[in-house]
Amino acid sequence: MTGNLVLDLAISLVGIAILVLISYFLGALRNAVVTEAAAMERIAGDEPDFKPTDWLIDSGGKSAIGVSGEGEAVIVFSHGDRLASRRFKTGERAVSHDGALITIALDELALKALSCAARDETTAAHWVGVLRGRDVNSRDGVS
Amino acid sequence: MAFPDIIPLAIPAFVLLILVEMLAWRFSGRGDFETRDAAASLIMGLGSQIAPLFGGAAIKLAILYAAYEQRFFTLPTTWWLVVLCFVVDDLRYYWWHRISHERRWFWASHVVHHSSQHYNLTTALRQTWTGEILAALLFKAPLALLGFHPLMLVFVSALNLLYQFWIHTEMIGRMGPFEWVFNTPSHHRVHHATNPKYLDANYAGTLIIWDRLFGTFVPEDEEKPRYGIVKNIGVFNPFVIAFHEWIAIARDVISAKSWREVSGYLFGPPGWSPDGSRLTSAMIKERWRRTDREASSEGGPAVHPAE
Numbered sequence: 001m002t003g004n005l006v007l008d009l010a011i012s013l014v015g016i017a018i019l020v021l022i023s024y025f026l027g028a029l030r031n032a033v034v035t036e037a038a039a040m041e042r043i044a045g046d047e048p049d050f051k052p053t054d055w056l057i058d059s060g061g062k063s064a065i066g067v068s069g070e071g072e073a074v075i076v077f078s079h080g081d082r083l084a085s086r087r088f089k090t091g092e093r094a095v096s097h098d099g100a101l102i103t104i105a106l107d108e109l110a111l112k113a114l115s116c117a118a119r120d121e122t123t124a125a126h127w128v129g130v131l132r133g134r135d136v137n138s139r140d141g142v143s
Numbered sequence: 144m145a146f147p148d149i150i151p152l153a154i155p156a157f158v159l160l161i162l163v164e165m166l167a168w169r170f171s172g173r174g175d176f177e178t179r180d181a182a183a184s185l186i187m188g189l190g191s192q193i194a195p196l197f198g199g200a201a202i203k204l205a206i207l208y209a210a211y212e213q214r215f216f217t218l219p220t221t222w223w224l225v226v227l228c229f230v231v232d233d234l235r236y237y238w239w240h241r242i243s244h245e246r247r248w249f250w251a252s253h254v255v256h257h258s259s260q261h262y263n264l265t266t267a268l269r270q271t272w273t274g275e276i277l278a279a280l281l282f283k284a285p286l287a288l289l290g291f292h293p294l295m296l297v298f299v300s301a302l303n304l305l306y307q308f309w310i311h312t313e314m315i316g317r318m319g320p321f322e323w324v325f326n327t328p329s330h331h332r333v334h335h336a337t338n339p340k341y342l343d344a345n346y347a348g349t350l351i352i353w354d355r356l357f358g359t360f361v362p363e364d365e366e367k368p369r370y371g372i373v374k375n376i377g378v379f380n381p382f383v384i385a386f387h388e389w390i391a392i393a394r395d396v397i398s399a400k401s402w403r404e405v406s407g408y409l410f411g412p413p414g415w416s417p418d419g420s421r422l423t424s425a426m427i428k429e430r431w432r433r434t435d436r437e438a439s440s441e442g443g444p445a446v447h448p449a450e
Contacts, residue, residue, distance in 0.1 A: 082375075
């Protein structure tokens with residue numbers, strides 16, 4: 001390069017900006033939509049022994065919560081055009097809801113919490129109960 | 144014999160090839176790019192060139208010169224010795240890379256390179272900002288002790304890194320007999336995959352013979368690689384990418400209840416925990432084998448659809 005650190009840095013940043021812009025104009029800025037099928041596919045890879053019995057799909061398609069009949073849950077979430085997941089035992093994580101929006105605390109450096117929007121407050125309250133460790137089959141009339 | 148600093152010289156070629164790969168992706172549909180992921184990788188690459196200037200590069204070179212001063216042999220600086228040095232350093236790279244996957248202290252630096260869920264030429268540039276000094280002390284200093292000049296060691300390592308740039312692509316398929324000896328895109332796709340059957344395989348830098356020799360070679364088959372890490376971090380912030388595992392280690396060590404736990408968190412395999420509640424690669428592979436066996440015996444898929 002030029003031997004001048006500041007100039008080298010500036011040239012590099014401009015180069016990066018140009019590549020990023022080109023990728024943007026080529027259509028590379030994409031967001032994955034979480035559907036039940038997509039969440040199932042992700043879990044099949046990430047957690048092959050996790051057998052979901054029920055799913056809550058975020059109304060905006062940004063995440064999905066799955067529960068198994070064995071006291072475990074997963075949350076699948078979009079990260080750019082890919083999905084990622086976290087698995088936890090029900091009752092293990094702090095879970096709350098504000099209206100229809102469910103929030104699960106992860107306490108990670110990168111991800112403090114993840115959220116999932118149910119279609120209404122009643123559904124959210126039911127799922128919060130499930131994630132806090134209540135029996136998954138006691139649906140309280142929520143479908 | 145002069146040893147030029149070849150990485151900065153290669154940067155224009157890196158940029159051009161990334162551009163070609165992006166266009167090829169757009170117009171052929173092969174490979175994949177995501178803008179924020181590519182931006183994070185490129186920033187990590189830039190940071191990896193800047194970070195050593197804060198002292199790491201100088202300390203690393205000082206370690207190599209100190210070892211060279213105590214050398215067992217005085218080797219001539221000839222072209223054939225550069226070739227020999229490249230091969231020996233490639234073997235050094237294999238073991239450094241293997242340990243970087245098998246021991247958490249080293250993984251904390253190397254995880255950066257694996258943190259993308261994409262596999263393209265920008266991923267090659269997603270490099271660590273930490274981890275220069277201990278690697279030099281443990282893995283490179285012995286080569287200086289043998290009599291290889293420090294500048295020659297730096298040069299062949301850069302050559303090795305340069306070789307590894309082009310193998311980070313999905314554009315190139317299988318390469319026939321070339322794959323018997325050399326690391327290729329196919330071999331390295333396996334290395335970046337999180338599919339249990341592909342975990343902890345193909346550590347080679349340039350020569351794949353080391354994996355064949357030490358039993359870590361796994362060929363790419365019809366199962367499509369799923370890139371990233373076992374627990375994908377889920378952010379594009381370069382500072383989080385650079386330091387997340389170091390901070391996770393610190394938190395674990397602070398919570399440790401004994402020296403055994405401290406050493407396990409620091410130097411155990413990534414995913415080690417005192418109660419086995421987290422998963423190491425070995426545990427993931429075992430779970431995969433078990434789930435696969437159960438699926439075979441049930442005659443259906445391993446994961447059941449939602450009711």
